[in-house]
Amino acid sequence: MIDKTERLRGERTPYVLATVVRAERPTSAKTGDRALVLPDGTMEGFVGGHCAESAVRDQALRLLESGESTLLRITPDAGGDPLDGLVTVTNPCLSGGTVDVFLEAVIPPALLSVYGDGPVARALADVGRAAGFDVRPSAAADPPPPDAAAVVVATHGRDEEAVLKAALDAGVPYIGLIASRKRGTAVVSGLDGGDRVRTPAGLDIGARTAPEIALSVLAEILSLRPARPRRTGTGAEPDVHHHCCD
Structure with a gap:
């Protein structure tokens, strides 16, 4: 057994x-x-x-x-x-x-797919696992897992639209884009259902460093999850x- x-x-x-x-x-x-x-x-x-x-x-x-x-x-x-x-x-x-x-x-545990390999993406993996998430680093060609609770795109301009569209089509509950407010708005404006994408991803806690940004994103994911x-x-x-x- x-x-x-x-x-x-x-x-x-x-x-x-x-x-x-x-x-x-x-x-x-x-x-x-x-x-x-x-x-x-x-x-x-x-x-x-x-x-x-x-x-x-x-x-x-x-x-x-x-x-x-x-x-x-x-x-x-x-x-x-x-x-x-x-x-x-x-x-x-x-x-x-x-x-x-x-x-x-x-x-x-809740499944979090992180796209990207920069400092924020790595911090999301570290902080997410410490918070009890099942964190899966993903490549742009990887579709979101069917039971993903969250997808965070931290590719810094690479393949963002394609990944976000796949996450939207899959109905992922939380979709976040790591970007400035101006660039993030421009990226999601052309997506069908782009208003569901959180950008800049994360709660406004004055985050500056990569771990702080990761913490703000995870806090936002937790704040939006449905009550069991x-x-x-x-x-x-x-x-x-x-x-x-x-």
Whole structure:
């Protein structure tokens, strides 16, 4: 399973790792059993029978939307006092038994494509990685990755229009151009949808050096990213009870 998770990380595929941390007979699962849940609902591994599998899949798909992790208890009796951080579902199967499963959502970090090899481009790579981004230096001929969260063009006049057009066509959420206000305005004025390009890229924090400019750009990207929704039962309201097979 380690090889599988490494491959998923390399492919930037989100997944949930489900690990049985406590099993009370007569459940068929044992402590340490594990399974992977993919965005299409596919499960690989074992965390119990059909009822447990159904509950784990349902909760895991919720977590893939929220990006959070949680502890799931599957039990014949969902009554009693709720515990903080614990989501409880009723196990309707005749076999009974209680199983606690830790669900860890593994979401790829935001992908930032940086075009250019000058000081600002290099600073964007360094500061971006320190901030937790997956930074990919890109050549002008490289199309934006389909899941890119941001594209920043720092080529200083080389192939800017072509790269910006490709990013606009791909619907990249954030597109930034490192340029003076005058030149940047001239570059984007001829692009269809050019009003979506941030130029000069970055928040106005009085940045002067390449690392400061990189910091201002990353701050702008973060300020514009959509808030991740919080779903009932995924941490916002951890004591809510669910029925696994409704």
